[in-house]
Amino acid sequence: MYQVETAYNNYSSGGGHNSHEINIMARTCGCGKWQNRKIPCSHAITVLQYLGQDATTYIDPCYSLENAIRTYSHQFKVPKSESLWKDVDGPKWVPNLALLRGKGLPVKSRIRNEMDGVRRELGGRRPDSDLREIQQK
Numbered sequence: 001m002y003q004v005e006t007a008y009n010n011y012s013s014g015g016g017h018n019s020h021e022i023n024i025m026a027r028t029c030g031c032g033k034w035q036n037r038k039i040p041c042s043h044a045i046t047v048l049q050y051l052g053q054d055a056t057t058y059i060d061p062c063y064s065l066e067n068a069i070r071t072y073s074h075q076f077k078v079p080k081s082e083s084l085w086k087d088v089d090g091p092k093w094v095p096n097l098a099l100l101r102g103k104g105l106p107v108k109s110r111i112r113n114e115m116d117g118v119r120r121e122l123g124g125r126r127p128d129s130d131l132r133e134i135q136q137k
């Protein structure tokens with residue numbers, strides 16, 4: 001069991017000056033990163049360097065190239081063409097027609113006033129080509 005104290009650090013989110021207990025045999029640290037990520041945290045690396053050990057040998061084998069290759073080594077089944085799919089016996093999903101959106105732009109419920117029809121551009125007032133109808137009275 002080792003204890004690592006971090007120095008004050010204004011740039012660190014926690015401000016630094018924390019104390020963490022490292023257990024090399026159990027591969028744990030008080031900060032929780034080593035046991036969660038299965039990669040030695042900065043505190044564990046400090047202790048391992050102090051002990052003259054290579055921290056990379058403490059990286060969990062789940063990150064090894066051998067295991068990455070093994071993950072994708074099995075054969076993948078390619079799905080059949082959709083035309084060969086069997087019909088499902090269970091209940092069928094039907095879209096709710098009441099929830100379908102109609103064609104065109106959605107109807108706006110906002111009440112227009114005299115402010116509509118002019119668009120502010122760089123401090124000047126210029127009529128909006130789409131809304132000219134409202135300006136003409």
Ligand SMILES: [Zn+2]
Pocket residue numbers: 020029030031032033034041042043044
């Ligand atoms: Zn740590």
